[in-house]
Amino acid sequence: MASALISTLEKLIGTPRDGALLRYSLGCELLKAGESGRAIGELREAVTRDPAYSAAWKMLGRALADSGRDTEALEAWSRGIEAARARGDRQAEKEMTVFARRLAKKPHGKPHA
Secondary structure: OHHHHHHHHHHOOOOOOOOHHHHHHHHHHHHHOOOHHHHHHHHHHHHHHOOOOHHHHHHHHHHHHHOOOHHHHHHHHHHHHHHHHHHOOHHHHHHHHHHHHHHHHOOOOOOOO
16 A cells, blocks of 8 residues: 555654655655645655665656646756766666656646746
8 A cells, every 4th residue: 555655654754764765765665645745845855865866856757747847847857867867877868868768758848937
């Protein structure tokens, strides 16, 4: 059950296990549960704690795009592409490049601030 997992992850916030991976995991679960606003907050915290965490940048971009926040999504993917390049994570770099291109070409895709 997603809410049980979310609850378990939330209990770890502020403990020695709190870090980028925890925040990423919580953000992913919140996104699955349809709580995009909270997911975005946790994913932002993940990339704040580890700016080189390309998977967190990728998921943050997705959460923002799904919320209609196109400009912010493009910025997240841009930062994620930089992080992926720096780490040699070619797969994540390719995926975020494709996502960003699709979003930029989206019809009626006027960016939301």
